[in-house]
Each structure stands twice: as C-alpha cells, then as structure tokens.
Amino acid sequence: MFASLFIYPPSASTVAAEVDLFYWFLVILSLVLSVGIALALFAFALRYRRREGNEIATAVHGSTALELTWSIIPFGISMFIFAWSASIFFTISRPPDDAMEIFVVGKQWMWKVQHMEGRREINTLHIPVGEPVKLTMTSEDVIHSFFIPAFRVKSDVVPGRYNTMWFEATKTGEYHLFCAEYCGTEHSRMIGKVVAMEPADYQAWLSADNSPSMSGDTQRADLPPADRGTRVFSEQGCQTCHLQGPGGIGPLLAGTYGRERKLIDGESVTADDAYIRESILNPRAKTVAGYQQVMPTFAGRVSEEDLMALVAYIKSLGGAEEEAGGAVSQGGRPGTTDHGSAGDL
Amino acid sequence: METTERRVNYLNVDHGIRSWLLTVDHKRIALLYLASITVMFLLGGLFAAAVRVELLTPAGDLLQSDTYNKMFTMHGIVMVFFFLIPSIPAVFGNFFLPIMIGAKDLAFPKLNLMSWYIYMFGAIFTLAAVITGGVDTGWTFYTPYSSEYATSKVILPALGVFISGFSSILTGLNFIVSIHRMRAPGLTWFRLPLFVWAMYATSLIFILGTPVVAITILLVALERGLGFGIFDPTRGGDPLLFQHLFWFYSHPAVYIMILPGMGIMSELVTTFSRKTIFGYRAIALSSVAIAVISFLVWGHHMFVSGQSVYAGMIFSFLTFLVAIPSAIKVLNWTATLYKGSISLAAPMQWALQFLILFTIGGLTGIFLGTLGTDVHLHDTYFVVAHFHYVMMGGTVTAFVGGLHYWWPKMFGRMYNEKLATISSVLFFIGFNVTFFTQFVMGSQGMPRRYYNYVEQFQTLHQISTMGTWLIGASFLLMAGYLFSSLRSGAKAPANPWGARSLEWAIQSPPIEHNFHEIPTVQEGPYEFPTTVGPAKH
Numbered sequence: 028m029f030a031s032l033f034i035y036p037p038s039a040s041t042v043a044a045e046v047d048l049f050y051w052f053l054v055i056l057s058l059v060l061s062v063g064i065a066l067a068l069f070a071f072a073l074r075y076r077r078r079e080g081n082e083i084a085t086a087v088h089g090s091t092a093l094e095l096t097w098s099i100i101p102f103g104i105s106m107f108i109f110a111w112s113a114s115i116f117f118t119i120s121r122p123p124d125d126a127m128e129i130f131v132v133g134k135q136w137m138w139k140v141q142h143m144e145g146r147r148e149i150n151t152l153h154i155p156v157g158e159p160v161k162l163t164m165t166s167e168d169v170i171h172s173f174f175i176p177a178f179r180v181k182s183d184v185v186p187g188r189y190n191t192m193w194f195e196a197t198k199t200g201e202y203h204l205f206c207a208e209y210c211g212t213e214h215s216r217m218i219g220k221v222v223a224m225e226p227a228d229y230q231a232w233l234s235a236d237n238s239p240s241m242s243g244d245t246q247r248a249d250l251p252p253a254d255r256g257t258r259v260f261s262e263q264g265c266q267t268c269h270l271q272g273p274g275g276i277g278p279l280l281a282g283t284y285g286r287e288r289k290l291i292d293g294e295s296v297t298a299d300d301a302y303i304r305e306s307i308l309n310p311r312a313k314t315v316a317g318y319q320q321v322m323p324t325f326a327g328r329v330s331e332e333d334l335m336a337l338v339a340y341i342k343s344l345g346g347a348e349e350e351a352g353g354a355v356s357q358g359g360r361p362g363t364t365d366h367g368s369a370g371d372l
Numbered sequence: 373m374e375t376t377e378r379r380v381n382y383l384n385v386d387h388g389i390r391s392w393l394l395t396v397d398h399k400r401i402a403l404l405y406l407a408s409i410t411v412m413f414l415l416g417g418l419f420a421a422a423v424r425v426e427l428l429t430p431a432g433d434l435l436q437s438d439t440y441n442k443m444f445t446m447h448g449i450v451m452v453f454f455f456l457i458p459s460i461p462a463v464f465g466n467f468f469l470p471i472m473i474g475a476k477d478l479a480f481p482k483l484n485l486m487s488w489y490i491y492m493f494g495a496i497f498t499l500a501a502v503i504t505g506g507v508d509t510g511w512t513f514y515t516p517y518s519s520e521y522a523t524s525k526v527i528l529p530a531l532g533v534f535i536s537g538f539s540s541i542l543t544g545l546n547f548i549v550s551i552h553r554m555r556a557p558g559l560t561w562f563r564l565p566l567f568v569w570a571m572y573a574t575s576l577i578f579i580l581g582t583p584v585v586a587i588t589i590l591l592v593a594l595e596r597g598l599g600f601g602i603f604d605p606t607r608g609g610d611p612l613l614f615q616h617l618f619w620f621y622s623h624p625a626v627y628i629m630i631l632p633g634m635g636i637m638s639e640l641v642t643t644f645s646r647k648t649i650f651g652y653r654a655i656a657l658s659s660v661a662i663a664v665i666s667f668l669v670w671g672h673h674m675f676v677s678g679q680s681v682y683a684g685m686i687f688s689f690l691t692f693l694v695a696i697p698s699a700i701k702v703l704n705w706t707a708t709l710y711k712g713s714i715s716l717a718a719p720m721q722w723a724l725q726f727l728i729l730f731t732i733g734g735l736t737g738i739f740l741g742t743l744g745t746d747v748h749l750h751d752t753y754f755v756v757a758h759f760h761y762v763m764m765g766g767t768v769t770a771f772v773g774g775l776h777y778w779w780p781k782m783f784g785r786m787y788n789e790k791l792a793t794i795s796s797v798l799f800f801i802g803f804n805v806t807f808f809t810q811f812v813m814g815s816q817g818m819p820r821r822y823y824n825y826v827e828q829f830q831t832l833h834q835i836s837t838m839g840t841w842l843i844g845a846s847f848l849l850m851a852g853y854l855f856s857s858l859r860s861g862a863k864a865p866a867n868p869w870g871a872r873s874l875e876w877a878i879q880s881p882p883i884e885h886n887f888h889e890i891p892t893v894q895e896g897p898y899e900f901p902t903t904v905g906p907a908k909h
Binding site for chain 1 (some may be wrong): 432437438441508510514516517520521522605606608609610611612645646647650651652654675676677678681684685688689692695696699700702703704706707709710711712713714715716724727728731732735736738739742743744745747748750751752815816817819820821822823824825826900901902903
C-alpha cells in the first residue's frame with residue numbers, strides 16, 4: 028500500500044503485519060468518526076445558522092433512545108478493539124520457548140549487546156532473519172527503552188530488573204534502533220542499528236570475532252556468557268557454598284533453572300532470570316527452604332554484565348526441561364567443563 | 373435602568389495595589405490568577421518556541437543538548453502545573469462559580485486569596501530553578517534519573533510543584549463547600565449550569581489526587597537531597613514505584629485539565645445555539661463518572677515498562693471505560709446544535725474548534741490506550757501530538773473560548789469580532805499544521821525528547837515548526853485586540869449573547885457582591901425561548 032510507505036516505517040517482523048493491520052483499522056475508524064462529527068457540525072452550523080426566521084431555536088427534547096444508542100455502540104466497538112489489541116499484545120509479550128537469547132545492557136548513552144556465542148557489539152544488533160530472538164535487558168543507570176520501529180516492538184530497560192522483548196525479523200536489512208525513554212544529556216544520540224541477516228551470514232558474522240575492546244579484561248568479556256559466568260562464579264568464590272553435589276551450605280544450582288523453588292516462608296517461586304539475579308544481590312529476600320540465611324549480598328561486587336553471565340551459567344547447568352536427576356554434566360557447552368575445576372575445591 | 377457609565381463595579385470600587393493584593397473578592401482573585409497564568413503561558417510558549425526552532429534541522433545546532441532538554445522540561449512543567457491545571461478553575465471557576473450559584477462569594481474568601489499566594493510561591497520556586505540553571509528531567513520527573521543522575525536543579529521545581537499543589541487542594545475544597553452550601557433558593561443540583569458540575573468533578577480530583585503527587589514529588593526531592601532510597605534499585609528501591617505514584621495523580625490530572633474545558637463547552641454550545649443542552653443529566657453525571665474512573669487507569673502509561681501483561685490488560689480495559697463518557701459528551705454537544713439558532717460569534721468559533729480537535733485527540737487516544745499499537749507508538753511523537761490535541765486543542769481552546777465569552781462580563785467591554793475571527797482561524801490552521809504532522813512522525817517511529825534526529829524526519833519537523841509560528845501570530849493578535857478593547861472597546865451590555873445563566877442577569881462588570889439581592893431560581897440554566905414546530909414558514 029502506498030500510504031503505508033508514506034506513513035509507516037518498513038515492516039520487517041512477524042508481528043509488524045498484525046500491528047499494522049490493526050493500526051490501519053484504527054486510522055479508518057478514526058477518520059470515519061472525526062469526519063462524521065466535523066460534517067455534522069458544518070451542516071448544522073450552516074443549516075441552522077442564526078438569521079431572519081431562525082432567531083429562535085426549535086425545541087428538541089432529549090432522546091433517551093438516541094443517547095443509549097450512542098453509549099452502547101461505542102462501548103461495543105471499544106470492546107472489540109480491546110480484545111483485538113490485547114491478543115496482539117499477548118503475542119508481543121510472550122517470547123516463544125525456542126527463541127535464541129541475546130543480552131542487552133543499556134547505560135548512558137550506549138547499548139551493549141552480547142551474543143550467547145560470545146560476540147559483543149555496541150549500538151548495533153546483528154540478528155538472523157526467520158528466527159525468534161529474545162532480548163533480556165537491564166540498565167546500569169537510568170531507565171532506557173529499546174525501540175525498533177521497523178519491528179513495531181519496544182520495551183523499557185529498567186535498572187534493577189530484567190525486561191524481555193522478542194521479535195522475529197522477516198526481511199534482511201538495516202533498521203533504526205532508538206532509545207525511546209528520556210535518559211539525560213545525550214538521549215538522542217543513544218541510537219544505533221539493527222542488522223537482520225540470513226542465518227548463514229549471521230553464523231559467519233558470529234565466528235568472525237572482532238569484538239570491540241571495552242576494558243582491560245577483554246579476554247573474559249569475549250567469552251560466551253555461560254563461560255564468563257563460570258569464571259565469575261569461581262572468582263567470587265561461589266563454589267565454596269554452592270557445591271557441585273549435595274551437602275553444601277547453599278542450595279545445589281544444577282538443574283534448578285526454571286524450576287519451582289520452595290522458600291523458607293512457605294511461598295514458592297520459579298527460578299527464572301529475575302529470581303537468580305535477585306538472589307545474588309539480595310539473598311535474604313527469597314531464601315530456599317532448608318537453608319540458612321547466611322549468603323552475603325553481591326550488590327556492587329558484580330557488574331550487570333557479569334550478573335547476566337552468571338544467569339547464563341546457571342541456566343547452562345540445566346533446568347526444568349531436562350527432568351530431575353540430570354544434574355551436573357549436561358548442557359553440552361564446551362565452556363561448562365571449567366566447572367569441574369571449581370568443584371575441586 | 374441607569375446608563376453603565378458611572379456605575380460602581382468590582383473593578384472601580386477600590387483603587388491601589390493594596391486593594392488588589394489584599395482583596396478577598398473572588399472576582400479580583402480571578403483576575404490575579406488570570407494575570408499570573410498569562411505570564412506562565414507566555415513563558416511556556418517561549419520554551420516551546422525554542423524547542424521547535426532547534427528541530428528545524430536534524431543536527432543539534434542551535435541549542436546544546438542540555439539546553440534543549442531544559443527547554444522541553446520547563447515547557448512541560450510550566451504549562452502543566454502552572455497553566456493548564458489552574459487555568460480554568462482558578463480564573464473562570466473563581467470568577468463565575470459563585471455567581472452561577474447565586475452567591476456573593478465563595479465559602480472561604482480568605483482561603484481563596486491564600487490559594488493564589490501559595491500558587492505564586494510555588495511559581496517563584498520553579499522560576500528560580502530556571503534562572504539558576506534550569507532542570508532537565510522532563511515534566512514527569514522519572515526516577516532514578518531525577519533522583520540520582522540529573523545534574524540540573526531538580527529540587528527547586530519539585531518543591532514548586534509540591535507547593536502549588538496546596539493551592540489546588542484549597543481551591544477544590546472551596547468549590548465543593550460552596551456548591552454544597554451556598555446555592556441560591558430554588559437552585560437544585562439539576563438546575564446548576566454544567567460548568568458548575570464540571571468544577572465539582574474537578575474539585576474532587578484536586579482533593580483526592582493532588583496529595584499523592586505532592587508526596588511523590590517530595591520523595592524525589594528527599595531522595596535527591598537526603599539520600600532516601602525508595603526509588604533506587606541498588607538499595608532495594610524500585611524506580612517503577614515512582615511511575616505508579618506519579619501517574620496515579622497525573623492521569624486524573626489530565627481530567628483536571630479537560631473537565632473544566634468540557635464545562636465551558638456546555639455553556640458555549642447552548643448559548644450560541646440558543647437551545648437547551650441535549651442530555652443534561654448524561655453530561656452532568658458523566659463528569660463525575662470520569663472523575664472517579666480516572667483514578668483507575670494510571671497503568672496505561674506503563675504498558676512497556678515491564679509491568680505484568682495482565683495488569684496491562686486491565687488498565688487498557690478501564691481506559692476504554694473512561695473514554696466512553698467523553699465520547700457521549702461530544703455527541704451530546706453536536707446534537708445540541710441540531711435545530712438551534714446558531715451564531716458563529718468568536719466564542720462559538722472556539723467551541724467548534726474544540727469539538728473537532730478534541731475528537732481527534734480522543735480518537736488518537738484509542739491508539740495509545742490499546743495495547744497492540746501502544747507498544748510501537750509509546751514515547752514517540754504520536755503521544756506528543758495526542759496530548760496536545762487534548763490539552764491544547766481541548767483545554768486551551770475551551771479556555772480561549774471562555775475568555776471571549778466572559779470577557780464582556782469581566783471587563784465590561786466588547787472586543788473586535790473581525791480580528792477575533794482571524795485569530796481563531798489562524799490558530800486552527802497553525803495548530804493542525806504543527807501537531808498533525810507529529811502523528812505522522814510518531815507513526816514512523818520518531819522518538820520524543822530528541823534534540824537531534826535522523827534525517828528522514830526533517831521535512832515533517834520543519835512543517836511542524838512553521839505551524840507554531842501561526843499559533844504564535846494568533847495569540848499575539850488576540851493579546852492585541854483584547855488589550856485594546858479595555859481602552860477603546862464598546863461598552864458591553866449585561867447580556868450580549870442572550871445567555872440564560874445567572875451571571876448574565878447582573879450588570880457588566882458585576883458589583884462587588886455580585887447581586888443586589890440573592891435571586892430565587894425558577895428554572896434550569898438553558899431555558900431558551902423556543903418554537904415548537906419548524907422555525908421557518
């Protein structure tokens with residue numbers, strides 16, 4: 028449609044088509060209603076203008092039937108709109124289970140991206156087309172918002188919590204990436220691009236490693252997140268309490284990801300990304316039943332990127348999908364073999 | 373009747389600066405507010421002009437980024453808290469509510485004067501921030517940017533907003549008590565002008581909502597000044613808590629800004645079509661319904677913040693519920709014109725603009741209140757355009773319409789109708805040029821609060837900026853003919869428009885105590901003489 032070229036950015040994700048159809052429905056509805064009102068005003072102002080012979084209005088008594096009609100019809104229309112849009116929102120908010128994961132950390136004023144295979148980039152996001160991609164995002168400072176107009180998706184990136192968003196690109200190409208939540212001086216420079224590639228090209232890009240150097244410990248940062256997590260795990264001495272086998276001061280971590288955990292206050296909670304992050308930073312908030320509240324906080328000692336790496340590591344130890352008993356040696360990631368050395372202690 | 377020449381009225385009964393600054397006459401207090409909010413409107417407009425001129429080019433070349441951020445922040449703070457919120461209640465509510473209910477003043481005249489002083493005190497705090505370097509958090513003061521990271525003057529304007537909130541609370545209290553206790557004999561609830569109903573609903577929100585935002589903003593100041601930690605995630609706080617608290621007030625505050633405008637609309641539409649309002653009760657009660665439901669929709673500002681999917685759905689659903697009473701009002705006003713005797717005098721021109729612009733503002737609200745499209749449009753220029761259609765196309769046009777309607781009553785002078793028509797046409801064109809383009813930009817994904825932007829948006833930004841020049845011309849012209857009417861305008865009769873409510877039954881300008889004797893009311897406010905059959909033979 029020509030109009031969509033003019034009014035709308037390119038449509039390049041699976042949800043974009045759904046959102047656009049709904050958008051154009053609303054545009055047409057709005058046009059019909061506002062032009063209708065404007066025409067009625069115009070017609071009345073002309074037809075009943077004050078002039079000789081029409082100095083005095085004609086009595087019109089209110090009409091309950093009419094008022095009911097124009098209360099009930101808008102209500103009906105709005106419920107239809109609500110239901111339609113809620114179903115789209117459901118699609119936008121629920122990443123498919125098989126989505127590939129990418130970590131994003133926002134800070135004033137850049138986007139730091141880390142792929143699971145280890146490659147990192149700044150203000151650019153490379154993704155394969157035809158594959159659902161899930162971003163797990165957090166911020167090091169203020170609230171940002173990750174916005175890709177061509178995909179019709181956006182999510183705030185909030186310090187202290189993991190927000191996720193997902194999309195599946197349908198067309199290769201470069202698309203705008205904007206920060207949509209005002210975040211200070213250079214907010215409008217916190218922009219970049221999303222590069223959607225053929226899956227094979229994406230794989231090639233992943234392995235051609237030329238990640239930007241960000242600090243002295245480039246080596247560690249260049250590892251795949253799960254391996255980096257392994258490293259952080261042992262640097263912070265986590266293995267002292269979280270043993271590889273039973274009997275540790277802290278709970279066994281292998282096989283816990285995505286599972287229900289019973290807490291000491293009788294509640295239970297799913298061990299998802301947010302829970303793991305919280306348990307590292309604020310261990311007393313939701314302690315697992317059967318354990319003492321002795322773990323110190325790691326707030327301020329572990330960076331957001333290292334936290335994400337720890338989450339990836341614990342995830343790599345297996346979880347809900349691989350049924351109980353599949354304790355330590357699953358995952359199949361080459362990096363997780365490092366774990367063995369941690370267990371030696 | 374004697375001639376209007378030498379009559380004593382509230383303006384000439386007393387002279388000198390003291391007689392104004394210590395007045396307890398609700399009409400004089402209204403004029404004090406009119407002067408103050410006009411200054412604020414001018415300031416807010418200048419900030420907006422700076423923003424729009426910067427956006428003529430994609431590069432940030434006129435202003436530095438920090439300066440730009442301060443400009444849009446001050447534009448928002450000044451316009452929302454110091455113009456829109458007080459505008460109609462503090463000026464026209466103060467002036468006409470007592471007269472419309474047949475009273476000699478509000479219930480608490482001294483409290484009323486105190487409200488103005490509190491407002492001024494708050495305004496001075498805020499302006500002090502401008503002079504000492506400005507604030508750059510956006511008018512929404514989102515944490516943790518405002519509480520920890522911003523390096524600008526956050527505490528001063530935060531206190532300014534906190535202080536001016538008390539002025540709103542006291543005004544609301546004064547109105548509610550007056551409406552309950554001081555109606556003239558025979559003036560039953562359903563004989564009240566709809567403007568009074570709108571003031572009643574607005575006052576409810578003032579009293580119930582303002583304390584929440586006051587505390588919230590104070591918490592930001594305390595967090596910043598004394599290192600509290602309520603919104604700081606590194607110390608167990610939650611930055612989203614701020615958004616919940618802030619929008620719990622600030623969404624109802626949108627209705628603080630629009631309900632009074634709707635009240636004015638009911639007065640204008642009836643008077644200038646000489647016809648009773650279509651569906652009095654529906655309009656009266658829907659104001660109160662809006663006031664109540666508006667407290668339950670704050671989460672629609674947070675669809676992409678990470679709040680739960682189900683919370684998003686409930687807030688979206690409730691948003692539709694609050695939209696319907698507004699739709700009903702628009703249809704009722706339109707139906708009121710049917711078979712009326714319609715005059716297109718200046719106030720009515722603004723009323724018709726309101727109907728068109730507010731309809732567009734309301735309908736584009738659907739795009740944002742529904743979840744599916746909001747994810748894409750949130751925090752883009754679409755939002756900017758939407759709320760300007762509601763707040764400027766709605767509230768400001770209603771305010772200007774009211775100003776033209778009541779000007780003869782307030783000052784006893786008529787203004788130049790021709791110039792008034794030019795001004796309203798200029799505004800209508802300029803407004804749509806400025807803000808309709810922003811709907812398009814927003815749909816294309818142009819984010820808000822950008823001082824430089826990608827080149828593809830330049831043409832639309834330039835068109836938008838040129839529209840603001842027409843708006844500016846419209847207001848300058850208006851200021852010109854309104855001021856000159858005070859000197860050279862024709863003397864206004866008591867009832868130039870043939871309206872039926874009580875303020876038109878007394879002289880223009882009114883005497884100090886409004887009525888020589890308290891009237892007894894026999895009928896509703898819109899009982900215009902009508903013919904039963906077709907008007908033409």
